[in-house]
Amino acid sequence: MERNLALETVRVTEAAALASSRLMGRGDEKAADQAAVNAMRDALNGLAIDGTVVIGEGERDEAPMLYIGEKVGKGGPGIDIALDPLEGTTLTAKGGPNAMCVIAMAESGNFLNAPDTYMDKIAVGAGLPEGVVDLDETVVNNLASLAKAKKTDISDLVVCIMDRPRHEEKIAQVRECGARIVLIGDGDVAGALATSRFDSGIDLFMGAGGAPEGVLAAAALRCTGGQFQGRLLFRNDDEVARARRWGIEDLDRKYEINELAKGDVMFVATGVTDGSLLRGVRRYQGGATTQSMVMRSKTGTSRVVDATHNFYRKTWYDNLGV
Numbered sequence: 001m002e003r004n005l006a007l008e009t010v011r012v013t014e015a016a017a018l019a020s021s022r023l024m025g026r027g028d029e030k031a032a033d034q035a036a037v038n039a040m041r042d043a044l045n046g047l048a049i050d051g052t053v054v055i056g057e058g059e060r061d062e063a064p065m066l067y068i069g070e071k072v073g074k075g076g077p078g079i080d081i082a083l084d085p086l087e088g089t090t091l092t093a094k095g096g097p098n099a100m101c102v103i104a105m106a107e108s109g110n111f112l113n114a115p116d117t118y119m120d121k122i123a124v125g126a127g128l129p130e131g132v133v134d135l136d137e138t139v140v141n142n143l144a145s146l147a148k149a150k151k152t153d154i155s156d157l158v159v160c161i162m163d164r165p166r167h168e169e170k171i172a173q174v175r176e177c178g179a180r181i182v183l184i185g186d187g188d189v190a191g192a193l194a195t196s197r198f199d200s201g202i203d204l205f206m207g208a209g210g211a212p213e214g215v216l217a218a219a220a221l222r223c224t225g226g227q228f229q230g231r232l233l234f235r236n237d238d239e240v241a242r243a244r245r246w247g248i249e250d251l252d253r254k255y256e257i258n259e260l261a262k263g264d265v266m267f268v269a270t271g272v273t274d275g276s277l278l279r280g281v282r283r284y285q286g287g288a289t290t291q292s293m294v295m296r297s298k299t300g301t302s303r304v305v306d307a308t309h310n311f312y313r314k315t316w317y318d319n320l321g322v
């Protein structure tokens with residue numbers, strides 16, 4: 001993959017963030033998502049790649065744009081793309097924290113073709129012994145092992161979990177062990193990635209969220225050197241059939257990070273609303289500022305890109321709905 005590609009791709013997530021930011025707090029999730037999708041697709045088609053969306057807005061019959069299998073780009077190397085045009089549609093509609101526009105890229109065949117089901121996930125940041133936590137371990141064992149590795153007490157640890165009824169038992173177990181918790185309303189890519197940020201205050205992420213978001217989080221943690229495991233969860237026969245359509249035979253398989261996102265992976269995200277990882281879009285007359293992160297697994301380089309956009313000069317932005 002071209003090393004410049006990640007830096008080119010930041011234009012794509014910037015465009016999506018600028019477009020959806022117009023709808024922040026407007027209470028319309030669908031419109032915010034659609035704005036991000038339109039802008040992301042247009043901008044993706046300007047990249048010199050022969051891109052295929054492998055994690056996208058859904059299957060072709062349910063997603064008119066950026067559907068799984070859609071070809072994007074104006075020609076170039078064959079690249080698989082995992083994307084979430086707006087990770088946190090509800091967050092954006094409510095003006096809540098951590099909404100962002102996300103893309104990961106790898107050479108063809110390197111992302112798990114995750115169906116649109118749930119995934120049980122566990123993640124920690126870089127610099128810890130391999131296997132320090134494990135999806136199949138109990139909450140108490142994982143916390144004890146992590147505390148030991150970090151040379152701290154369990155009561156010092158902070159666990160990020162999505163605030164959902166399905167996590168009641170997990171939350172109770174964490175509390176019983178004496179660890180602290182940050183409950184998030186949405187946006188578990190940011191939740192998992194926060195484990196890799198020293199200043200985020202998050203030591204461990206666990207719980208079930210979207211499987212496509214699991215692949216995106218794995219791609220991000222491949223870049224940071226963090227650890228991630230996931231297992232698909234199925235609620236009904238239709239979801240099982242979906243998984244089988246994507247060639248998934250072993251439904252109970254625990255996926256290691258390298259099985260979710262392998263090879264040379266790039267991860268790019270632009271903040272829509274303010275969050276622990278990125279500042280959200282600031283709009284003013286004739287322009288806006290954005291903040292993005294650009295990371296690559298091969299080199300481990302992580303960049304923060306602060307951009308000022310001049311809408312008077314970038315007149316093509318009009319067509320993107322920015």
Ligand SMILES: O=P(O)(O)OC[C@H]1O[C@](O)(COP(=O)(O)O)[C@@H](O)[C@@H]1O
Binds near residue numbers: 087090185210
């Ligand atoms: O809301 P649910 O059904 O618990 O799903 C959890 C998933 O939804 C999200 O919170 C937000 O997803 P959207 O980007 O589709 O709004 C994800 O981060 C998470 O993986």
